[in-house]
Every structure is written in C-alpha cells, then in structure tokens.
Amino acid sequence: KxxxxxxxxxxxxxxxxxxxxxxxxxxxxxxxxxxxxxxxxxxxxxxxxxxxxxxxxxxxxxxxxxxxxxKFHLVTAINNALDTLRIEEQDKQTAANRKKFYKSRLTLLMAGEDLDDDGHQRLIEIFKLSPALEKAWELKEEFRDLLQIPDVKESLEALNHWYENVSQAKLNLFYRAKGTVKRWEQHIINYFKTRIxxxxxxxxxxxxxxxxxxxxxxxxxxxxxxxxxxxxxxx
Structure with missing residues (x-):
C-alpha cells in the first residue's frame, strides 16, 4: 500500500x-x-x-x-538477473560455500574495473564452484561495456553480439532479460543516439x-x- x-x-x-x-x-x-x-x-x-x-x-x-x-535501469535489470542466479547457485552449495556466495553478492555487481585483488579472488573462488555464474557475470560486464560505446553503429553491433552470447550461454534468467531488452530495443537505440x-x-x-x-x-x-x-x- x-x-x-x-x-x-x-x-x-x-x-x-x-x-x-x-x-x-x-x-x-x-x-x-x-x-x-x-x-x-x-x-x-x-x-x-x-x-x-x-x-x-x-x-x-x-x-x-x-x-x-x-541506461541505469537497464543495468539494474541485468544485475537483478545476475543476483537471482547467484541465489539459485548459492542454494546448491555446501554450508561453507554458501557463505562464500553470499559474501560475494556485492562484488558480483561491482563494475569489473573497480574490483581490487580481494574482489577478483572472491570471484575466482565462486566461479570454480559455478561456471554458470561466471558466464552470467561476463554477460553483465559485456552489457555494461556496450552502453559505454560512443558510436551508434558500434553500439548496435555490440548489442546484437550480446544477444548471441546470451543465447549461447543458455541461462534462463538472462534469456528473459534479453527478451526485456529486445522489447525496448528501439528506445535503447534512442539512448545510443542521444546519451540522455x-x-x-x-x-x-x-x-x-x-x-x-x-x-x-x-x-x-x-x-x-x-x-x-x-x-x-x-x-
């Protein structure tokens, strides 16, 4: 209410x-x-x-x-897919490993370039336990990167490449996120053109x-x- x-x-x-x-x-x-x-x-x-x-x-x-x-809401949508997958993968782990996944929740959502050595090490540890989560993190980073490309044509090419990578990753949560992005694609292209x-x-x-x-x-x-x-x- x-x-x-x-x-x-x-x-x-x-x-x-x-x-x-x-x-x-x-x-x-x-x-x-x-x-x-x-x-x-x-x-x-x-x-x-x-x-x-x-x-x-x-x-x-x-x-x-x-x-x-x-663009910030686009990134949030992708981050939500990643965090939901993190929870699903976390539930499959032993008690000790579940703690590692939980403690890495914010690290996963950080921009890759902002990670320090400890952050990288935390991700390496959980990626060994969950290759699916590693794929999801790479898709998240790829999506963030394509939003930064200044050229409209290159941005659109990168977006299409991201679609292909999502399909190949076979992650249901990201496949649904891809559907959301596709539904709003024309308005995302307007962002590429205006940067508003x-x-x-x-x-x-x-x-x-x-x-x-x-x-x-x-x-x-x-x-x-x-x-x-x-x-x-x-x-």
Missing amino acids: HKYAVALTDPINGKLIDILTSRKKDDLIEYFNTWPEKLREQIKYFSMDMWSPYKAVAETVFPNAKIVVD TNGFAEGLNNKIKLIKRIGYGVPKVENLKHRVYLSLLSI
Whole structure:
C-alpha cells in the first residue's frame, strides 16, 4: 500500500519541473494535457525507466517525442538477473560455500574495473564452484561495456553480439532479460543516439529520500515538494 509521487525533471539542464501526487497513467495524462498543445509538440525526448504506463503517457501527450530508456535501469535489470542466479547457485552449495556466495553478492555487481585483488579472488573462488555464474557475470560486464560505446553503429553491433552470447550461454534468467531488452530495443537505440539518462532524476530521488529520513517521513506531498525546492535552491 505504498503511495507514489512523481518527480518530473529536465535531464538536459538538471532542473526539477514539478512533483505530482500520483503516478497513475490517467492522472499523468490529465496533468500533461494542461500544458499548451504547442509546448507538448515541441518536446523532443522523454527519458524513462522500463515501466509501460510511462511509455503510454509519453505516446499520448508528446506525439513528437522519442522515448529514451534510461541506461541505469537497464543495468539494474541485468544485475537483478545476475543476483537471482547467484541465489539459485548459492542454494546448491555446501554450508561453507554458501557463505562464500553470499559474501560475494556485492562484488558480483561491482563494475569489473573497480574490483581490487580481494574482489577478483572472491570471484575466482565462486566461479570454480559455478561456471554458470561466471558466464552470467561476463554477460553483465559485456552489457555494461556496450552502453559505454560512443558510436551508434558500434553500439548496435555490440548489442546484437550480446544477444548471441546470451543465447549461447543458455541461462534462463538472462534469456528473459534479453527478451526485456529486445522489447525496448528501439528506445535503447534512442539512448545510443542521444546519451540522455535519468542521472539527475536519480540523484534527486536520493535527495528526496534523505529529506524524508531527516523529517521522519513527510506525509503531505505539497510539504515534501516545498522542502525539495528549498533544498535545490541551497545547492
């Protein structure tokens, strides 16, 4: 019974546009329809996570906007597949080895280039026990890498190569993740073309969580909105 609000942001200029009391599709469409039609037609890009109602909203109220899937949510989807596989593989191990898998959960999700010697050693140990987890980690790293390629054509080629590697790995969890990526592929290509992300929005969400913690919760969205605007003015 969570209550959700929505923060609308300008990802290019790093600005908060508004905070709304509902994230329901019909409520968002009603809100955006209060904007002048001429303004809505000028919106070029709509950056979002992979939540279908947001896509429906964008297609309804911003007819000329290209939908861009946020890369951080893509990475999260792949990380979730990896961590779920880690849990499955962990359950197959002896008690002593299960501890190794559990202690490696954050190490597995770290970027490969950020691992220190201890991190590499932890992964080597669990990969000996689970070749499937090693394949999954390599697929995770390959996906992260392709998101960093600056050239659009090369990015798309790398994505297609990743699809092939997922098929060859024969890991059900990653096969499902591949299906998710394929369903959103055109909007991922829009990311390759624009490099627009929800980075500012995610940073703002973290700030909002901090404001709520400091205030021991902020029950009224209007009060929360005022506190968020004040916090942005202090930057």
